[in-house]
Amino acid sequence: MTRTEHADTVPTTVRDFLAASTVHDADAASAFLVEDVVVVDQGEAFRGRDEVRAFVRDAGAEFAYTTEQTGARRVDDDHWVVTLRLEGTFPGGVADLDYRFTLRGGLVAELVIANHDA
Template sequence: MTQHTDLPSDSLPATVRDFVTAHVAGDDDTASASFTNDVVLVDQGQTLHGREEALAFLRDASSQFEYTVEQTGARRIDATHWTVTLHLEGDFPGGVADLDYRFTLRDDRVAELVIGNHEA
């Protein structure tokens, strides 16, 4: 069953919750611990493979700009797919962004993370 209503953070799977908490805090090492070794991370058309590439991407992205992050939504798609919406404000081009982080879980780890513009 698909559920498209916003959920409180404590309703998210622990792996997703741990990633988001660490990511919002800027702790990329802890965030990447949620990934499978063969994770696929997609952001703005760039596809990265494996935990090391994903961690390098997270570190690079967080070091380029200063910004704040706030979770503004969360949805369960099915047992292995979850979407978390984050609102970013900072000194990056455009200054404001609402992004959907679409998680695919496997064995209680993030096997795929697709980051894209929020779909209303």
């Protein structure tokens, strides 16, 4: 069963990864990843720590934007969905995105970023 959670109940790994990736700190973000991590963003897959580090460093870096967590859901102990609102200079100016995390051993094993399911 899926429950809505307060931001402070989201696992530390997820919160810290999001904080690092928001400021494009690939070194800090990679500390929260399993070796064979997979990140999917806009249908493009990034596999392994090296590709994901490059993704964190480069994704959206050409735009100025802010992020605000607008929701979080615990699916089960290893699956979380965090909804972020991005506002900035990218096309459209506003985007609500779901960050669907799968954890393994307390680290991020998979992250799928997709438009928010309204």
